[in-house]
Amino acid sequence: MRVFRDTWLIFERSLVLSLRSPVWVIMGILQPILYLLLFGPLLTNIAKMPGFPPGGAFNVFVPGLLVMTALYGSAFVGFGLCDEMREGVVERMTVTPMSRVAMLVGRSLRDVVLLLTQGLILVLLAVPFGLEINVGGAAVAFAMLALIGLMMSPVSYTLALVLKSEDSLAPVVNGVAVPLLLLSGVMLPMSLAPDWLQTVATFNPLYHAVAAIRALFNASYGDPEILFGVGLLVALAVITIGFGARTFSRAAA
Amino acid sequence: MRRGDVPGRDATMSGSASTQPIIETAGLRRTFRGRGGAVEAVAGVDLRVGAGDIFGFLGPNGAGKTTTLRILATLLPPTAGTARVAGFDVARQAREVRTRIGYVAQAGGSYREATGREELVIQGRLFGMGKAEAAVRAAEILDALGLTDAADRTCATYSGGMRRRLNIGIGMVHRPALLFLDEPTTGLDPQARARLWEEIRKLRETGATVFLTTHYLEEADALCDRLAIIDHGRIVAEGSPSELKREIAGDVLTIGVNGHGDEVVKLLTAQPFVREAGLEDGLVRLYVDRGEEAVPAVLRLLDASGLAPSTMNLHRPSLDDVFLKKTGRSLRESAA
Numbered sequence: 001m002r003v004f005r006d007t008w009l010i011f012e013r014s015l016v017l018s019l020r021s022p023v024w025v026i027m028g029i030l031q032p033i034l035y036l037l038l039f040g041p042l043l044t045n046i047a048k049m050p051g052f053p054p055g056g057a058f059n060v061f062v063p064g065l066l067v068m069t070a071l072y073g074s075a076f077v078g079f080g081l082c083d084e085m086r087e088g089v090v091e092r093m094t095v096t097p098m099s100r101v102a103m104l105v106g107r108s109l110r111d112v113v114l115l116l117t118q119g120l121i122l123v124l125l126a127v128p129f130g131l132e133i134n135v136g137g138a139a140v141a142f143a144m145l146a147l148i149g150l151m152m153s154p155v156s157y158t159l160a161l162v163l164k165s166e167d168s169l170a171p172v173v174n175g176v177a178v179p180l181l182l183l184s185g186v187m188l189p190m191s192l193a194p195d196w197l198q199t200v201a202t203f204n205p206l207y208h209a210v211a212a213i214r215a216l217f218n219a220s221y222g223d224p225e226i227l228f229g230v231g232l233l234v235a236l237a238v239i240t241i242g243f244g245a246r247t248f249s250r251a252a253a
Numbered sequence: 254m255r256r257g258d259v260p261g262r263d264a265t266m267s268g269s270a271s272t273q274p275i276i277e278t279a280g281l282r283r284t285f286r287g288r289g290g291a292v293e294a295v296a297g298v299d300l301r302v303g304a305g306d307i308f309g310f311l312g313p314n315g316a317g318k319t320t321t322l323r324i325l326a327t328l329l330p331p332t333a334g335t336a337r338v339a340g341f342d343v344a345r346q347a348r349e350v351r352t353r354i355g356y357v358a359q360a361g362g363s364y365r366e367a368t369g370r371e372e373l374v375i376q377g378r379l380f381g382m383g384k385a386e387a388a389v390r391a392a393e394i395l396d397a398l399g400l401t402d403a404a405d406r407t408c409a410t411y412s413g414g415m416r417r418r419l420n421i422g423i424g425m426v427h428r429p430a431l432l433f434l435d436e437p438t439t440g441l442d443p444q445a446r447a448r449l450w451e452e453i454r455k456l457r458e459t460g461a462t463v464f465l466t467t468h469y470l471e472e473a474d475a476l477c478d479r480l481a482i483i484d485h486g487r488i489v490a491e492g493s494p495s496e497l498k499r500e501i502a503g504d505v506l507t508i509g510v511n512g513h514g515d516e517v518v519k520l521l522t523a524q525p526f527v528r529e530a531g532l533e534d535g536l537v538r539l540y541v542d543r544g545e546e547a548v549p550a551v552l553r554l555l556d557a558s559g560l561a562p563s564t565m566n567l568h569r570p571s572l573d574d575v576f577l578k579k580t581g582r583s584l585r586e587s588a589a
Contacts, residue, residue: 009378017366020407088360092423095326095356097348098379 003099010106018114024080028073029118032065036126039187046188053189055218058131063141063213064186065126066119067206070145073115074152075177077107078160078169085164100249105241108153112146119145137216140226144209144216147233151205154237154244161251184210205232273340275431275462276302276325280334282486283320294320296486297334302464302479304430307457309477310466311572313584317486318466319359319435325464326356326433339431352380355424355432359439362420365409369400369419372408373426380427387426394422398452414445418452425456432456434465438472450476470572470584482576489579494572501570501578503528504544506551508537509564517560526550533577 043057184206212229283295327347339353377387541547
């Protein structure tokens, strides 16, 4: 199948290029690590407050940082595409018989591999702080991080393809990513928030992702948030990939 | 049956003009809607390009060259009209067209963080080649373009000329019958430009057709077998460079007239040996049959009328004269 072969080719190329100048990969993980080192210790006292979810400060905090890493590793990938467009790479590949879907999915899969690697580094760094890991739960949690990437990368690439320049892309991506992050309970659990804010947050898919990943790190496998979060992310990823694939096919018919 | 009666002999003998054209357009139009209303970038282009030629599309910036090229390369659907490239319709059979053409955009196409070899290999792979085949083809092209030593360096380290050669190489990976080059030498120094011309001529020797856009007169003249001159989205002249220049019969005489332009034009237009006279940038431009006889005659006439010229310059018509005659403007100024 052409689409699988081309997806692999684009994935491979993108990954090689990313690893050749890994500055973005490092930048992407730097911020979560700073939060872990400089903000995490503050939480050990707050964790004793009423309303703080169970499981210890780092088991509450690290799932949020993982979601943050996944969001940073996918929401801003469109900038790289703008760069490739400016150098004529996208146009040159458009005038080949290659699959248009592969242009989108190949790059998105690269983003997933990178953000999972970043997540793994983060988790390993958090263990000395007191993060408790159970392998089964962590595996499902990482699958959810992959889904966040598959949901957000196509959005970023599609916006980049339409808007064409970093200058137009930046405000749009920030306008989406910042509220998503603030309303997900990444820093502090949303259970500390006033009612109206909690209500708004329930419309944020990342809020459910954070809740599900916290449950997974606490081995609370019966928590309904897990099934709901996975289902929601799968549905959204299907929608954004589908919509993105359509846009790529049309823009580069 | 005598040899001359063999059917189809004429077609094979008379060259590119009567063989199946590799590009054929009819009434090609493209309109862009912007804030200031609709802009017709391509306003009815009819083109026939014969296989095996280096075909130049000459015109000032904004004339519609790149838009036409992008339509022919399947990147932009036409608003109206049809275009057949390599035997297929660009709008309805884009896939068939794409397997048969190479396209090198003005933006280039190679990524600065990839190596030359990587770019050639992935291009071959995207055209369906296997790993080994793509590697062999990449090495072949690197060798032909003199880039073997730079093959495993990233494109960011290439000089302007090397990068252009690589981009053309990327466009040639799948051995297309037709290669589109958008402004291939813009911004290159004369030495790199000459080298690139050489590479483009080599492509013709392999039987490929090259369709390039340019706003350089010397490039069109030196490199192209046939030319179309485009202005405001319309083709204003078409032919080989020498045919086009021959259209401007005779010689061109430019006369500096110290501000008496209108009087001089009036006086000279009335002379039987003058085909056409006009004013361009304060210089009188005279089209005459025999320049060497016209010079003393003009001199005598102007002296007698007290309109002594400050300068006189006789030259064979250039493509700029062709452009000037067709559009009323000089391409040198339009391009500046």
